[in-house]
Amino acid sequence: MFKNIENKIKEIAEKINKSNLSDQDEVYKNAKEIFELAIIYKFLSKSKQNSDWVFYSEKLKEILRELDLSSEKNDELPYSKSEITPLIDSIKDLVTEIPESEDDK
Numbered sequence: 001m002f003k004n005i006e007n008k009i010k011e012i013a014e015k016i017n018k019s020n021l022s023d024q025d026e027v028y029k030n031a032k033e034i035f036e037l038a039i040i041y042k043f044l045s046k047s048k049q050n051s052d053w054v055f056y057s058e059k060l061k062e063i064l065r066e067l068d069l070s071s072e073k074n075d076e077l078p079y080s081k082s083e084i085t086p087l088i089d090s091i092k093d094l095v096t097e098i099p100e101s102e103d104d105k
Contacts, residue, residue, distance in 0.1 A: 005040060006041070
């Protein structure tokens with residue numbers, strides 16, 4: 001695939017080189033085609049470099065699907081409000097019972 005694109009770019013470049021440069025529309029058309037092929041070539045080159053990433057990304061997605069990590073939200077609190085109030089009162093009582101030290105003054 002890469003060799004085909006390279007050959008086509010060279011062919012068009014030679015056509016521009018041999019053509020009459022006074023025909024600006026033809027030169028523009030050929031230059032535009034070279035530019036488009038160069039973009040495709042660059043994209044394919046990057047895709048080839050990133051092929052390992054794509055492979056491992058797909059593997060990761062497959063493993064996560066197998067693990068089924070979907071979770072349902074549990075709207076219920078793991079504790080009730082009636083348990084919190086006595087706990088807070090107990091903490092307040094403990095704090096008032098702690099003697100004040102020299103550092104606190």
